[in-house]
Amino acid sequence: MNSIKALTFDTGGTILDWHSGISAKLAEIGQARDIKADWAAITNEYRMASLMGMTSGAEDFSPDFNIDYVHRDAIQKVMEANQISAFSDDDFDAVRDAWHELGCWPDVADGTSRMRSKYIAASLTILSVRLIVDTCKPAGVFWDAVISCEMMGVYKPRELAYARAANWLQLEPSQCLMVAAHNLDLAAAAKAGYKTAFVARPMEWGEPGEPDFMKNDHKPDFVADSFDDLADQLGC
Helix, strand or coil: CCCCCEEEECCCCCEECCHHHHHHHHHHHHHCCCCCCCHHHHHHHHHHHHHHHHHHHHHHCCCCCCCCHHHHHHHHHHHEEECCCCCCCHHHHHHHEEEEEEEEEECHHHHHHHHHCCCCEEEEECCCCCHHHHHCCCCCCCCEEEEEEEHHHHCCHHHHHHHHHHHCCCCCHHHHHEEEECHHHHHHHHHHEEEEEEEEECCCCCCCCCCCCHHCCCCCCCEEECHHHHHHCCCC
């Protein structure tokens, strides 16, 4: 593995604890509107709808298409599907904006700092550039590069997204290690020629665990239970 020059990190679930933050925001709005619901389940439904919206909408990429647009559209549709009508337009905007206030997993800041000491560390994400800045900077997580798919005009898990990111880093795909908590992401990166590292985030989707559509049989080059564990394996 000495050929690895750069680590590219999935960010939405591998870096950010979206489930805790978004379910808390939905529960807060629900309490204010006197609505009782399974907010944890609705959060996961919302996340799945957002992911589907990103992969389908990316076919019609335009400069104003990014995850913020999809997050705003998806939450309104999910509320309608669950027959929750008391949320206002301001509430939908507040849920969209809550993504910019998410916390990082506790091992991320130290772990990325260690790995940056030896490798290029880049966020390779379907999230918007501004969302990465807003969430990572307060947490003390710093990147050598932020490569948002909104910049490239092609969204993961399309192979072109990984190929283009490697090209921007002036590296061969085989010199890049994709780090993610999702085998779906890793399998696509491997097809593009990347090496892969799985980092477990067992609470990413809350108690229910990762949905089946995110899983596959990809065998990563590294398996770690934290960023510190991965840093140890990489000799950082």
